Amino acid sequence: MTFARAALRQLESLRLRARLATLLAGALFSGAAYADGHPTPGQMSFQEAVTPIAHEMHIFHNWILLPIIIGISLLVLALLLLVVYRYNESANPTASRTTHHTGLEVAWTVLPVMILVVIAIPSFRLLTHQLVVPPADLTVKVTGKQWYWSYGYPADQGGGFEFDSALIPEKDLKPGDIRLLSVDNEAVVPVGKVVHVLVTSDDVIHSFTIPAFGIRIDAVPGRMNETWFKAEREGMYYGQCSKLCGKDHAFMPISFRVVSPEAYATWLADAKKKFASNETGPVRFAGNETPVAMQQ
């Protein structure tokens, strides 16, 4: 009995080790090669970038932040080891009583400042690229609601409708659907086009996020925020609300289908009929209406 249990434990730890080795190898050698626009089991790195902004973010992280972090960690580790080895009680019985060293103090102030400046330059450049929306090919209005999203396509670009996009409950999932990510009506956009996204909210603060696009912007009631993306590849791309917004915060996924311009035109024509009855009222701002909880 004891033997069996010990053998089982041995097997478990072997399995765990194999799993860790796979994860480590995946992290070291596969880079960020995760396609499909959604997280996958065992994934260690980012989802694959499919927009210029996401590429820039990955370069910033992989080639500027990571090397600096690793360098600083190794330097601190080396200093700690040096102290342990050279200045322990037996190796160095009479400790130095030095308390100030001007050169050293200037160095440990100036060096970190220089490192921050090195980080700040590409960081501000990336922020500018994210925040300055280039001339857009189309606009999509995204409204966060407790607990789903609505997507509006303006009339002047062939739309003129708005529809709700809600999570498919687990019991209704079909083969190919992804639990907690698939929705009933996804937003559709054409590939290779600059999509200007207007983001607001109807109730509380939500956050519109699609990792593969490298976008995240808060959806704030009474405010119109904007972001943009230009998807380089067709496919389904998923995100999740990223601001704690209430009890079903975890159940309001975002899903965008990127298709060819022809397929987009077809979808737009179909969607116009399908969602024709949905009103496309103006964005409702907080303060213009009484919250439901206060309507007594």
Ligand SMILES: [Cu+2]
């Ligand atoms: Cu939310």
